[in-house]
Amino acid sequence: MKLLSRNSVWKFGIRKIASRENNLTVRARMHEDPNKVFVIDDGKKITYGDFLKRAGQYVASLHQHYKISKGDRILARVSKNVDAIALYVACLRLGAIYVPLNPAYTKQETEHFVKDASPSLFVTCNESADKEFVGKVQHVLKESDLSASTSKLSPNLDVENLESDDVGVICYTSGTTGLPKGAMLTHGGLSSNAEALIDCWQFSKNDVQLHCLPFFHIHGLFVAFNCTIFSHSTLLWRPKFDVSDVIKHIPESTVMMGVPTYYSRLCGSSKLSPDLCKTFRVFICASAPLPDEVWKDFQKKSGHTILERYGMTEAQVVTSNSYSVSKRAPSVQGKPLKGVDVRITDTGSIEVKSPSLFKGYWKNPEKTAKDFTQDGYFITGDMGQWDKNENLVLLGRSKDVIITGGLNVYPKEVEDQLDQFDEIEESAVIGVPHSDFGEAVVGVIVLYDRDGDKTELEKRIIIDLKAKLAGYKVR
Template structure:
């Protein structure tokens, strides 16, 4: 049996090859009838550059139909796809390339060898063969590569396609980036399994999404997207008359956003919960009550429990990743016996099985759906002249959900200003990681053991953006 997820997708392609798969806001649609041929051509070009089954392909590419073809070609060939955020700096990318040692690093898919013969086969893969490596930073600030298998992707996609009630005629509105789980796996895989078309925006732009909504039936987005749509007076029940499902993830959905969206459109946003290492884990129900402030029930093939001592959510299921790339010790630390993965998220499970995420055991910040790990930013801050100590923490933000802020204790050897600190980080870190505010403090709040109390900093500066 061939467990290659591309084979599963191809079996679901519409018989009418004229059905569009991707409908970009600019340029010609990518038809299902052309999809198999074009992935074969792209896979052939990868072969010409020395990529074989099991070989790694790193890509830092702008969102486009060609970028999606590159991903699907890697699946078809049996290569391992490593998507990298286009916001990453050269220094950050250098680490990923050193760690992953890919056969090729691609910035512009169209520049691959155009004369190579197509790869017409579909590589035979087992369920536990790698399909992708997605980098997710650790609390130490050192990025880890989560190894995702074909079986992980297939099980998650089939489950989500079923529980979210995908049906004939569904049209996806896709305004997500395609370098992480939400946009690359969750959204595109559901559309492919359903043989559906996707309105394919290169980025989220509220005005553009407003213009596309009347054509769509399903939209997936980060909470920030819905908050920005609410700022548009055009958002009305009439505009959303064709919509059947709005899905939110990548960060907690604010209660105010949930309530305001229902009032304005008549739609209750379906909040779900996932992470790089496991894809989607839980979802509010398609039919029945969607409870604001909860992420719903574990998916049918996922088991969930909360550790009685730590309060941390642990999960097990076919969606859970294989481990961290070349990091066996970190992998061992992330699992308990029986295959239970320690998510690092603090949670409560109600009597009827609903999961509510109450916080994170780590200091990770989710800003606009993007993960920021304080240690990585602190390491950069501590290198600046005049900095004795730094602490990076998240505070509530009405648009981003959370915003990164930094507290700096100067050592008196050089003048420090907020503007100078932010400027010094520009080009060293992706822009979304640069603190939105920098506060100068005489001393850091500490506990009895001398550890910086970031909770005190969050309390002190919690109203900065509210």
């Protein structure tokens, strides 16, 4: 990559280097107003200009010290902080492929991602757990060490010129059979979805988004984050969702995105009120079905009507309730976004064609072909129908999946672990209603010795599963 002078990039270079604006960070025009506040992190305000310089330091380090270039995969098991954003944006600007991992993944789960993604670099917030991947990955770096070393470098503000269908991110999504599959999301797909959303939800540069979602999941990494950068608005960056913390920051914000669990917990706060939320434009909910009682309770206590939308990793956001409050309703997922075509088959299966669709599953053309129709529609695995107002209504899932706290758990991956116990003859994993998480994961087992000590066996099973599976799969 050619290193341009800072002034030439700000004034002319980006447009010239990425003249077709295929790089997501260029298409978002992040450079356009360098003095605008981009992130508020624990009271510290960081402008777009200063942030891009920080991301440029990561570009310099990744490219110069670790020889990262277009198409290389970067595995990122990182904390939720501003440097995590800088790492992500640096990968996009380099044309490298960002692969986010849930920090809660166990050694056994992580081994699959390392083997499948074949990363050139693994950035980790858990050095003790990931040190064993030294030798399996060319570079394994502690996130704090990378942060410290990059801070000493001059920013490289160059941007890689890309095709619209070049992959920017690989997000792993579990399947009903086999190991998690890597969904390849392109710069063009991510950008088109963001542009449709800021139009649908009427984002402007005056918005302040209260961001308390995880930064390794499509909801927080793409939907929420991209709405901010494409509207040149501001992120109020919080490390995680906490009721008291959200209540504290609501008066400083205009938008929040969350999962049903967030809203049900906020309803339990005596401080939630219309006066507290008077600066807000919209509360948005997705990643799991929102119970009607939570929708109504939140409306009563906050004075706001939650806007529900529907999407998935492979297609991003597909449909949304209307921005017009009078047209919103509970238990409906709204109409397709601009440019998105949704059809429902005779059997009730939801199929989607969209410029935001993923490119396919990483190194898995067979699975890719199976999940697309001959005329290019993605088979979502969800079932639905249209209501009298032509809004999509979800009826359920044709694919086995339990959604707990907004995160997907596929029964087979838990059943496979249960079936390794010599004492277990047969197992089944199901989802049951849960007041906080929406659904809870429950294992049902049949033992060979039905008169044995079940209490001790249950304890041993839970300890073993927690060592092998992420915590949200075994609460």
